[in-house]
Amino acid sequence: MSKGRLQHHTPAYENAVGQFGLPYHLEMIRDAERTGRICAALDETLKPHHIHCELGAGTGIFSIYAARRCKKVYAVEKDPAILEFARENIERAGLKNKIELIQEDALNFQPPEKTDSLFVEMMSIWCINEPQIPVMNHALKHILKKDGQRIPMSITNLIELGHYDFGALEVECKTSTAQFTGITAPRIMTSSHVFNKYDFSFQNPEEIAQSIEIPALLSGTINCARLSSLVQLSPSITFYSTDSLMPQTIVPLQNERKVKAGERLRLHGAFKLRSNVDEMKLMV
Numbered sequence: 001m002s003k004g005r006l007q008h009h010t011p012a013y014e015n016a017v018g019q020f021g022l023p024y025h026l027e028m029i030r031d032a033e034r035t036g037r038i039c040a041a042l043d044e045t046l047k048p049h050h051i052h053c054e055l056g057a058g059t060g061i062f063s064i065y066a067a068r069r070c071k072k073v074y075a076v077e078k079d080p081a082i083l084e085f086a087r088e089n090i091e092r093a094g095l096k097n098k099i100e101l102i103q104e105d106a107l108n109f110q111p112p113e114k115t116d117s118l119f120v121e122m123m124s125i126w127c128i129n130e131p132q133i134p135v136m137n138h139a140l141k142h143i144l145k146k147d148g149q150r151i152p153m154s155i156t157n158l159i160e161l162g163h164y165d166f167g168a169l170e171v172e173c174k175t176s177t178a179q180f181t182g183i184t185a186p187r188i189m190t191s192s193h194v195f196n197k198y199d200f201s202f203q204n205p206e207e208i209a210q211s212i213e214i215p216a217l218l219s220g221t222i223n224c225a226r227l228s229s230l231v232q233l234s235p236s237i238t239f240y241s242t243d244s245l246m247p248q249t250i251v252p253l254q255n256e257r258k259v260k261a262g263e264r265l266r267l268h269g270a271f272k273l274r275s276n277v278d279e280m281k282l283m284v
């Protein structure tokens with residue numbers, strides 16, 4: 001059975017085999033915003049003498065790009081289906097002597113030598129669903145040299161509050177959804193605020209609970225949050241959101257609240273990584 005588009009973005013990594021099908025990989029490859037920015041970050045980061053590592057190498061596209069700009073690449077992927085596809089791509093590119101393709105869970109991988117640079121793109125919205133944070137935590141300890149270069153350098157999670165019609169006609173469907181192109185946006189009633197930041201110079205926690213103050217800009221009933229993530233890929237290259245990577249995501253709040261413009265709201269938020277956006281708790 002074919003998968004809905006949203007399921008592309010919510011893989012269950014415990015059963016990851018074939019989880020990201022080729023149609024989603026093609027969508028990611030053909031997303032020029034995503035591909036262009038990642039290539040620009042690799043250009044800015046890689047040096048000809050670098051030993052580089054990509055964790056979650058997928059189709060191999062960025063390991064191939066990296067191998068043309070550095071000395072050696074370790075490309076680690078745990079899904080055997082996409083790994084075989086990457087192997088064909090690497091052979092066709094004539095790079096099998098430069099790229100060591102390894103089928104392993106990134107969380108267990110330890111290279112024979114620590115690497116000068118690292119690229120990990122297991123990024124879902126707020127990094128809740130995909131294992132970006134635990135994998136970066138592992139890589140900082142066991143893979144990357146102390147002064148090594150990491151892509152991304154940090155990810156900042158942003159939040160706006162507003163009102164959303166979770167339905168149409170006589171049907172209500174109160175759940176989170178990605179705001180893909182063509183999906184109606186919520187009525188946004190606050191500016192965008194930083195909820196938390198993952199700085200990949202350090203180990204990051206896997207459970208986050210905190211409250212922040214957000215002033216309402218408009219009056220009305222607040223019932224949803226819109227989440228986005230700002231990725232600092234390399235010193236001068238950022239990535240925000242596209243349909244194929246970290247699309248803005250609308251999440252129902254646990255409560256509804258009538259507010260007046262200018263009112264200062266306290267937003268309480270809690271979530272666990274390696275879970276699902278639907279499991280997060282957001283209240284005003």
Ligand SMILES: C[S@@+](CC[C@H](N)C(=O)[O-])C[C@H]1O[C@@H](n2cnc3c(N)ncnc32)[C@H](O)[C@@H]1O
Nearest residue numbers: 056057058059060077078079105106107121122
């Ligand atoms: C969003 S895709 C990006 C892949 C790659 N950057 C590309 O452009 O093809 C993330 C990849 O990470 C892999 N992955 C997820 N968890 C992993 C883990 N624990 N160890 C190794 N690979 C993993 C997935 O199978 C998937 O191929």
